[in-house]
Amino acid sequence: MTNQLHVNQTVRNLGILAKITGFHEITGDPILRPLWNDGTRWLADADKCEPVEDKTTEMFCHKDGLVYMG
Numbered sequence: 001m002t003n004q005l006h007v008n009q010t011v012r013n014l015g016i017l018a019k020i021t022g023f024h025e026i027t028g029d030p031i032l033r034p035l036w037n038d039g040t041r042w043l044a045d046a047d048k049c050e051p052v053e054d055k056t057t058e059m060f061c062h063k064d065g066l067v068y069m070g
Helices: none
Strands: 010-013 016-023 030-034 049-051
Touching: 010 030
Parallel strands: none
Antiparallel strands: 010 016, 010 049, 016 030
């Protein structure tokens, strides 16, 4: 699978919704942060990143699974 990934794109990686914050200098793999932005970041395999539309109902869920209406 070849994805056209870009910075600030929302993706699903191993079931976690995340934003792309950048790309690794050598490998080109995306660097992700979770949507709830708790300060963590991880290097992901681009083939395992599934682009997600920004207006899905999943976007309104908190990391604990509670729906945030605010």
